[in-house]
Amino acid sequence: MIGFELNDEQRALKDLARRFSEQEIIPRAREYDEKEIFPLDVCEKAFAAGLINFGVPAELGGPGLSILDTCLVIEELNYGCAGISNAMGANDLAALPLLIAGTEEQKRTYLGALTKKLTFCAFAITEPGAGSDVASMATGYRRDGDDYVINGAKHFISNGSRADWYVTFATADRGLKHKGISCFVFPANLPGITRSRMHGKLGQRAADTGEIVFDNLRIPASALVGREGEGFKYAMATFDRSRPTTAAVAVGIAQRALDECLRYSQQRVAFGQPIANFQAVQFMMADMAINIEAMKLLTYKAAWLVDQGQSPNAISSYAKAFGADACMKITTDAVQIFGGYGYMKEYPVEKLMRDAKLVQIYEGTSQIQRVIIARDLLKR
Ligand SMILES: Cc1cc2nc3c(=O)[nH]c(=O)nc-3n(C[C@H](O)[C@H](O)[C@H](O)COP(=O)(O)OP(=O)(O)OC[C@H]3O[C@@H](n4cnc5c(N)ncnc54)[C@H](O)[C@@H]3O)c2cc1C
Structure with a gap:
Protein backbone atom coordinates (compact mmCIF):
# COMPACT_ATOMS: atom_id res chain seq x y z
CA MET A 1 0.00 0.00 0.00
CA ILE A 2 1.13 3.51 -0.70
CA GLY A 3 0.06 6.45 1.45
CA PHE A 4 0.69 10.11 0.74
CA GLU A 5 -0.77 11.63 3.90
CA LEU A 6 1.52 13.32 6.40
CA ASN A 7 0.86 12.27 9.98
CA ASP A 8 0.04 14.80 12.71
CA GLU A 9 3.65 14.99 13.90
CA GLN A 10 4.93 15.64 10.39
CA ARG A 11 2.32 18.35 9.83
CA ALA A 12 3.27 20.02 13.11
CA LEU A 13 6.96 19.86 12.20
CA LYS A 14 6.33 21.35 8.76
CA ASP A 15 4.20 24.13 10.31
CA LEU A 16 6.94 24.91 12.83
CA ALA A 17 9.53 25.14 10.05
CA ARG A 18 7.20 27.25 7.88
CA ARG A 19 6.58 29.71 10.75
CA PHE A 20 10.30 29.87 11.49
CA SER A 21 11.00 30.55 7.84
CA GLU A 22 8.42 33.34 7.69
CA GLN A 23 9.38 34.97 10.97
CA GLU A 24 13.15 34.50 11.18
CA ILE A 25 14.52 33.74 7.71
CA ILE A 26 12.54 35.68 5.10
CA PRO A 27 12.92 39.08 6.83
CA ARG A 28 16.73 38.70 6.84
CA ALA A 29 17.28 36.86 3.57
CA ARG A 30 17.92 39.75 1.23
CA GLU A 31 20.31 41.69 3.46
CA TYR A 32 22.28 38.63 4.55
CA ASP A 33 22.63 37.56 0.93
CA GLU A 34 23.76 40.95 -0.26
CA LYS A 35 26.28 41.49 2.55
CA GLU A 36 27.34 37.85 2.93
CA ILE A 37 26.30 37.93 6.59
CA PHE A 38 26.61 34.56 8.27
CA PRO A 39 23.22 33.91 9.98
CA LEU A 40 24.52 33.19 13.47
CA ASP A 41 21.46 34.83 15.06
CA VAL A 42 19.09 32.70 12.98
CA CYS A 43 21.06 29.55 13.82
CA GLU A 44 20.82 30.38 17.53
CA LYS A 45 17.05 30.69 17.25
CA ALA A 46 16.88 27.52 15.17
CA PHE A 47 18.88 25.71 17.84
CA ALA A 48 16.41 26.86 20.50
CA ALA A 49 13.50 25.75 18.31
CA GLY A 50 15.03 22.31 17.59
CA LEU A 51 15.43 23.15 13.90
CA ILE A 52 19.07 22.20 13.51
CA ASN A 53 21.06 18.94 13.80
CA PHE A 54 18.00 17.11 12.51
CA GLY A 55 19.53 13.67 12.23
CA VAL A 56 21.29 13.58 15.61
CA PRO A 57 19.58 10.73 17.48
CA ALA A 58 17.34 11.40 20.46
CA GLU A 59 19.62 9.37 22.77
CA LEU A 60 22.34 11.96 22.08
CA GLY A 61 19.94 14.82 22.74
CA GLY A 62 19.07 15.61 19.11
CA PRO A 63 15.72 15.73 17.29
CA GLY A 64 16.46 12.32 15.71
CA LEU A 65 14.44 13.07 12.58
CA SER A 66 14.12 10.56 9.77
CA ILE A 67 15.42 11.64 6.36
CA LEU A 68 11.82 12.09 5.19
CA ASP A 69 10.96 14.35 8.12
CA THR A 70 14.22 16.23 7.57
CA CYS A 71 13.15 16.82 3.95
CA LEU A 72 9.83 18.30 5.10
CA VAL A 73 11.66 20.77 7.35
CA ILE A 74 14.38 21.61 4.82
CA GLU A 75 11.79 22.37 2.18
CA GLU A 76 10.19 25.01 4.40
CA LEU A 77 13.48 26.56 5.53
CA ASN A 78 14.69 26.85 1.95
CA TYR A 79 11.43 28.47 0.98
CA GLY A 80 12.78 31.32 3.10
CA CYS A 81 16.42 31.40 1.99
CA ALA A 82 18.71 28.67 0.71
CA GLY A 83 21.85 30.48 1.92
CA ILE A 84 20.67 30.81 5.50
CA SER A 85 19.36 27.23 5.41
CA ASN A 86 22.69 25.99 4.11
CA ALA A 87 24.33 27.34 7.28
CA MET A 88 21.67 25.54 9.35
CA GLY A 89 21.90 22.27 7.43
CA ALA A 90 25.65 21.73 7.08
CA ASN A 91 25.90 20.08 10.50
CA ASP A 92 23.76 17.22 9.28
CA LEU A 93 26.09 16.43 6.41
CA ALA A 94 29.07 16.20 8.78
CA ALA A 95 27.09 14.10 11.25
CA LEU A 96 26.31 11.40 8.70
CA PRO A 97 29.73 9.65 8.44
CA LEU A 98 29.74 9.33 12.24
CA LEU A 99 26.22 7.91 12.21
CA ILE A 100 27.30 5.49 9.47
CA ALA A 101 30.67 4.35 10.80
CA GLY A 102 31.60 6.23 13.97
CA THR A 103 32.34 4.58 17.31
CA GLU A 104 29.99 5.14 20.25
CA GLU A 105 32.69 7.34 21.76
CA GLN A 106 32.93 9.49 18.59
CA LYS A 107 29.15 9.83 18.44
CA ARG A 108 28.96 10.85 22.10
CA THR A 109 31.85 13.29 21.84
CA TYR A 110 31.03 15.00 18.57
CA LEU A 111 27.31 14.53 17.94
CA GLY A 112 26.51 14.86 21.64
CA ALA A 113 28.34 18.21 21.72
CA LEU A 114 26.14 19.54 18.90
CA THR A 115 23.10 19.26 21.12
CA LYS A 116 24.55 20.98 24.25
CA LYS A 117 24.92 24.43 22.69
CA LEU A 118 25.00 25.84 19.20
CA THR A 119 28.17 24.61 17.52
CA PHE A 120 29.06 23.87 13.93
CA GLU A 230 36.92 2.60 3.67
CA GLY A 231 36.51 6.37 3.68
CA PHE A 232 35.28 6.50 0.08
CA LYS A 233 32.57 3.99 0.92
CA TYR A 234 31.42 6.11 3.89
CA ALA A 235 31.42 9.25 1.76
CA MET A 236 29.21 7.62 -0.88
CA ALA A 237 26.89 6.24 1.83
CA THR A 238 26.71 9.77 3.24
CA PHE A 239 25.62 11.19 -0.12
CA ASP A 240 23.02 8.45 -0.55
CA ARG A 241 21.41 9.73 2.63
CA SER A 242 21.99 13.44 2.10
CA ARG A 243 20.90 13.76 -1.54
CA PRO A 244 17.16 13.50 -0.83
CA THR A 245 17.59 16.43 1.57
CA THR A 246 19.39 18.38 -1.16
CA ALA A 247 16.46 17.58 -3.44
CA ALA A 248 14.25 19.08 -0.71
CA VAL A 249 16.32 22.29 -0.93
CA ALA A 250 15.29 22.43 -4.60
CA VAL A 251 11.62 21.87 -3.70
CA GLY A 252 11.68 24.79 -1.24
CA ILE A 253 13.32 27.21 -3.67
CA ALA A 254 11.02 26.15 -6.53
CA GLN A 255 7.84 26.45 -4.45
CA ARG A 256 8.85 29.97 -3.45
CA ALA A 257 9.44 30.86 -7.10
CA LEU A 258 5.98 29.61 -8.09
CA ASP A 259 4.28 31.44 -5.22
CA GLU A 260 6.05 34.68 -6.15
CA CYS A 261 4.97 34.24 -9.78
CA LEU A 262 1.35 33.55 -8.86
CA ARG A 263 1.27 36.76 -6.83
CA TYR A 264 3.13 38.95 -9.32
CA SER A 265 1.36 37.72 -12.44
CA GLN A 266 -2.03 38.72 -11.03
CA GLN A 267 -0.81 42.22 -10.18
CA ARG A 268 1.31 43.14 -13.20
CA VAL A 269 -0.72 44.61 -16.01
CA ALA A 270 0.27 44.53 -19.69
CA PHE A 271 -1.96 45.19 -22.69
CA GLY A 272 -4.71 46.27 -20.29
CA GLN A 273 -4.87 43.06 -18.26
CA PRO A 274 -2.96 41.08 -15.63
CA ILE A 275 -0.21 39.03 -17.27
CA ALA A 276 -1.73 35.98 -15.51
CA ASN A 277 -4.42 36.12 -18.23
CA PHE A 278 -1.91 35.25 -20.92
CA GLN A 279 -1.76 31.58 -21.67
CA ALA A 280 2.01 31.73 -22.24
CA VAL A 281 2.45 32.90 -18.64
CA GLN A 282 -0.13 30.42 -17.31
CA PHE A 283 1.65 27.54 -19.01
CA MET A 284 4.98 28.48 -17.47
CA MET A 285 3.34 28.44 -14.04
CA ALA A 286 1.50 25.18 -14.78
CA ASP A 287 4.80 23.59 -15.78
CA MET A 288 6.34 24.84 -12.55
CA ALA A 289 3.51 23.25 -10.56
CA ILE A 290 3.81 19.94 -12.45
CA ASN A 291 7.53 19.82 -11.84
CA ILE A 292 7.25 20.73 -8.16
CA GLU A 293 4.75 17.91 -7.68
CA ALA A 294 7.10 15.48 -9.42
CA MET A 295 10.09 16.79 -7.43
CA LYS A 296 8.22 16.17 -4.19
CA LEU A 297 7.22 12.65 -5.15
CA LEU A 298 10.77 11.70 -6.09
CA THR A 299 12.25 13.42 -3.04
CA TYR A 300 9.86 11.79 -0.60
CA LYS A 301 10.21 8.39 -2.25
CA ALA A 302 14.02 8.57 -2.09
CA ALA A 303 13.91 9.77 1.53
CA TRP A 304 11.45 7.07 2.52
CA LEU A 305 13.54 4.34 0.91
CA VAL A 306 16.69 5.59 2.63
CA ASP A 307 14.78 5.58 5.92
CA GLN A 308 13.90 1.91 5.27
CA GLY A 309 17.62 1.21 4.96
CA GLN A 310 17.48 0.85 1.19
CA SER A 311 18.71 2.98 -1.65
CA PRO A 312 17.96 0.92 -4.72
CA ASN A 313 18.74 2.07 -8.24
CA ALA A 314 20.67 5.11 -7.05
CA ILE A 315 17.27 6.62 -6.19
CA SER A 316 18.85 9.50 -4.25
CA SER A 317 20.64 10.58 -7.43
CA TYR A 318 17.34 10.58 -9.36
CA ALA A 319 15.81 12.88 -6.73
CA LYS A 320 18.83 15.18 -6.59
CA ALA A 321 19.36 15.46 -10.35
CA PHE A 322 15.69 15.92 -11.20
CA GLY A 323 15.11 18.34 -8.34
CA ALA A 324 18.16 20.49 -9.04
CA ASP A 325 17.54 20.73 -12.80
CA ALA A 326 13.81 21.39 -12.42
CA CYS A 327 14.52 24.05 -9.79
CA MET A 328 16.96 25.79 -12.14
CA LYS A 329 14.38 25.85 -14.94
CA ILE A 330 11.59 26.98 -12.60
CA THR A 331 13.59 29.86 -11.14
CA THR A 332 14.83 30.94 -14.58
CA ASP A 333 11.20 30.99 -15.77
CA ALA A 334 10.25 32.95 -12.66
CA VAL A 335 12.69 35.68 -13.69
CA GLN A 336 11.09 35.56 -17.14
CA ILE A 337 7.60 36.03 -15.71
CA PHE A 338 8.81 39.06 -13.75
CA GLY A 339 10.32 40.50 -16.94
CA GLY A 340 12.85 43.29 -16.40
CA TYR A 341 11.87 43.52 -12.75
CA GLY A 342 12.85 39.90 -12.35
CA TYR A 343 16.39 40.85 -13.22
CA MET A 344 16.60 43.43 -10.46
CA LYS A 345 17.57 42.83 -6.84
CA GLU A 346 14.51 44.65 -5.46
CA TYR A 347 12.44 41.63 -6.52
CA PRO A 348 12.90 38.20 -4.98
CA VAL A 349 13.27 35.96 -8.01
CA GLU A 350 16.80 36.75 -9.21
CA LYS A 351 18.07 35.52 -5.83
CA LEU A 352 16.09 32.30 -6.22
CA MET A 353 17.74 31.73 -9.61
CA ARG A 354 21.21 32.36 -8.16
CA ASP A 355 20.50 30.11 -5.19
CA ALA A 356 19.13 27.35 -7.42
CA LYS A 357 22.33 27.15 -9.48
CA LEU A 358 24.30 25.79 -6.56
CA VAL A 359 21.90 22.86 -6.13
CA GLN A 360 23.07 21.59 -9.54
CA ILE A 361 26.68 21.69 -8.30
CA TYR A 362 27.11 20.69 -4.66
CA GLU A 363 26.82 17.15 -3.34
CA GLY A 364 27.69 15.92 -6.80
CA THR A 365 26.87 17.87 -9.95
CA SER A 366 23.86 17.04 -12.12
CA GLN A 367 26.27 15.32 -14.51
CA ILE A 368 27.73 13.18 -11.74
CA GLN A 369 24.21 12.09 -10.67
CA ARG A 370 23.70 10.91 -14.26
CA VAL A 371 27.05 9.08 -14.19
CA ILE A 372 25.86 7.26 -11.05
CA ILE A 373 22.44 6.47 -12.56
CA ALA A 374 23.87 5.29 -15.89
CA ARG A 375 26.43 3.09 -14.13
CA ASP A 376 23.62 1.52 -12.13
CA LEU A 377 21.46 0.97 -15.24
CA LEU A 378 24.30 -0.66 -17.13
CA LYS A 379 25.31 -3.04 -14.36
CA ARG A 380 21.79 -4.45 -13.92
C1 LIG B 1 28.93 26.83 -2.14
C2 LIG B 1 29.48 25.45 -2.16
C3 LIG B 1 29.35 24.64 -1.04
C4 LIG B 1 29.94 23.38 -1.02
N1 LIG B 1 29.92 22.62 0.13
C5 LIG B 1 30.70 21.52 0.21
C6 LIG B 1 30.89 20.84 1.46
O1 LIG B 1 30.30 21.17 2.49
N2 LIG B 1 31.77 19.80 1.51
C7 LIG B 1 32.45 19.38 0.41
O2 LIG B 1 33.25 18.46 0.53
N3 LIG B 1 32.27 19.98 -0.80
C8 LIG B 1 31.43 21.04 -0.93
N4 LIG B 1 31.27 21.69 -2.13
C9 LIG B 1 31.98 21.20 -3.29
C10 LIG B 1 31.08 20.58 -4.37
O3 LIG B 1 30.56 19.35 -3.93
C11 LIG B 1 31.92 20.49 -5.64
O4 LIG B 1 32.11 21.81 -6.12
C12 LIG B 1 31.28 19.61 -6.70
O5 LIG B 1 31.28 18.27 -6.31
C13 LIG B 1 31.95 19.75 -8.06
O6 LIG B 1 33.32 19.64 -7.96
P1 LIG B 1 34.28 20.73 -8.68
O7 LIG B 1 33.79 22.06 -8.25
O8 LIG B 1 35.67 20.40 -8.42
O9 LIG B 1 33.93 20.58 -10.22
P2 LIG B 1 34.64 19.55 -11.24
O10 LIG B 1 34.67 18.21 -10.64
O11 LIG B 1 35.90 20.15 -11.72
O12 LIG B 1 33.58 19.56 -12.43
C14 LIG B 1 33.58 20.56 -13.44
C15 LIG B 1 32.53 20.17 -14.49
O13 LIG B 1 32.89 18.93 -15.09
C16 LIG B 1 31.81 18.03 -14.97
N5 LIG B 1 32.33 16.66 -14.79
C17 LIG B 1 33.33 16.25 -13.98
N6 LIG B 1 33.49 14.93 -14.06
C18 LIG B 1 32.57 14.49 -14.95
C19 LIG B 1 32.24 13.20 -15.48
N7 LIG B 1 32.86 12.09 -15.07
N8 LIG B 1 31.24 13.12 -16.37
C20 LIG B 1 30.58 14.23 -16.77
N9 LIG B 1 30.84 15.47 -16.31
C21 LIG B 1 31.83 15.59 -15.42
C22 LIG B 1 31.03 18.48 -13.75
O14 LIG B 1 29.69 18.02 -13.78
C23 LIG B 1 31.13 19.98 -13.89
O15 LIG B 1 30.15 20.42 -14.79
C24 LIG B 1 30.61 22.91 -2.18
C25 LIG B 1 30.67 23.70 -3.34
C26 LIG B 1 30.14 24.95 -3.33
C27 LIG B 1 30.27 25.79 -4.57
Missing part, protein backbone atom coordinates in the same frame (compact mmCIF):
# COMPACT_ATOMS: atom_id res chain seq x y z
CA CYS A 121 30.80 21.11 12.07
CA ALA A 122 31.74 20.54 8.46
CA PHE A 123 32.08 17.68 6.00
CA ALA A 124 35.27 18.30 4.03
CA ILE A 125 35.99 16.16 1.00
CA THR A 126 36.35 18.58 -1.95
CA GLU A 127 39.81 19.86 -2.87
CA PRO A 128 41.06 22.46 -5.32
CA GLY A 129 42.22 19.65 -7.64
CA ALA A 130 39.54 17.06 -6.92
CA GLY A 131 35.79 17.71 -6.75
CA SER A 132 33.70 15.28 -8.78
CA ASP A 133 36.69 12.97 -9.00
CA VAL A 134 36.86 12.31 -5.26
CA ALA A 135 39.21 9.34 -5.64
CA SER A 136 41.93 11.64 -7.01
CA MET A 137 42.21 13.60 -3.78
CA ALA A 138 45.70 14.79 -2.89
CA THR A 139 45.28 15.33 0.84
CA GLY A 140 47.42 12.61 2.33
CA TYR A 141 47.86 10.91 5.67
CA ARG A 142 50.52 8.71 7.21
CA ARG A 143 50.73 6.79 10.42
CA ASP A 144 53.36 8.07 12.88
CA GLY A 145 53.49 6.03 16.09
CA ASP A 146 50.11 6.36 17.78
CA ASP A 147 49.11 9.29 15.58
CA TYR A 148 48.10 10.11 12.04
CA VAL A 149 49.66 13.10 10.28
CA ILE A 150 47.60 14.85 7.60
CA ASN A 151 48.76 17.28 4.91
CA GLY A 152 46.64 18.92 2.24
CA ALA A 153 43.84 21.35 1.59
CA LYS A 154 40.05 21.27 1.25
CA HIS A 155 37.93 24.00 -0.27
CA PHE A 156 34.30 24.97 -0.96
CA ILE A 157 33.43 23.53 2.47
CA SER A 158 30.07 24.57 3.94
CA ASN A 159 30.65 26.04 7.41
CA GLY A 160 34.34 25.40 6.73
CA SER A 161 35.60 28.56 8.44
CA ARG A 162 33.09 28.25 11.31
CA ALA A 163 33.21 24.61 12.24
CA ASP A 164 34.15 23.40 15.71
CA TRP A 165 35.06 20.03 14.27
CA TYR A 166 35.65 18.43 10.91
CA VAL A 167 34.95 15.15 9.26
CA THR A 168 37.50 14.91 6.50
CA PHE A 169 38.99 12.44 4.08
CA ALA A 170 42.61 11.76 3.15
CA THR A 171 44.50 9.15 1.20
CA ALA A 172 47.33 6.88 2.28
CA ASP A 173 48.43 6.50 -1.34
CA ARG A 174 46.94 8.31 -4.32
CA GLY A 175 47.81 5.34 -6.52
CA LEU A 176 45.23 3.26 -4.62
CA LYS A 177 42.49 5.69 -5.78
CA HIS A 178 39.27 5.15 -3.77
CA LYS A 179 40.75 2.21 -1.85
CA GLY A 180 43.40 4.47 -0.30
CA ILE A 181 40.95 6.90 1.30
CA SER A 182 40.17 7.02 5.02
CA CYS A 183 37.83 9.20 7.05
CA PHE A 184 38.81 11.18 10.16
CA VAL A 185 37.06 13.32 12.76
CA PHE A 186 38.85 15.91 14.90
CA PRO A 187 38.42 19.32 16.55
CA ALA A 188 39.02 22.36 14.37
CA ASN A 189 41.28 24.17 16.84
CA LEU A 190 44.29 21.87 16.56
CA PRO A 191 47.73 23.21 15.60
CA GLY A 192 48.31 22.61 11.90
CA ILE A 193 44.85 23.77 10.81
CA THR A 194 44.30 27.13 9.14
CA ARG A 195 41.07 28.16 7.53
CA SER A 196 39.36 31.10 5.90
CA ARG A 197 36.01 32.04 4.46
CA MET A 198 35.76 32.17 0.66
CA HIS A 199 33.92 35.22 -0.64
CA GLY A 200 32.14 36.19 -3.81
CA LYS A 201 29.64 33.37 -4.36
CA LEU A 202 26.91 33.81 -6.97
CA GLY A 203 24.15 32.56 -4.68
CA GLN A 204 23.51 31.19 -1.19
CA ARG A 205 25.78 34.02 -0.14
CA ALA A 206 24.84 34.05 3.55
CA ALA A 207 26.33 30.57 3.88
CA ASP A 208 29.90 30.18 5.03
CA THR A 209 31.99 28.44 2.41
CA GLY A 210 35.50 27.78 3.64
CA GLU A 211 38.98 26.75 2.71
CA ILE A 212 40.94 24.57 5.15
CA VAL A 213 44.65 23.79 5.09
CA PHE A 214 46.17 20.89 7.03
CA ASP A 215 49.88 21.41 7.59
CA ASN A 216 51.39 18.46 9.42
CA LEU A 217 48.17 18.13 11.37
CA ARG A 218 48.70 15.51 14.04
CA ILE A 219 45.64 13.59 15.27
CA PRO A 220 45.38 10.51 17.49
CA ALA A 221 44.58 7.06 16.08
CA SER A 222 41.15 7.39 17.71
CA ALA A 223 40.29 10.08 15.12
CA LEU A 224 39.89 7.40 12.45
CA VAL A 225 36.22 6.88 11.53
CA GLY A 226 35.42 3.26 10.77
CA ARG A 227 38.17 1.29 9.07
CA GLU A 228 41.22 2.43 7.18
CA GLY A 229 40.71 2.44 3.40
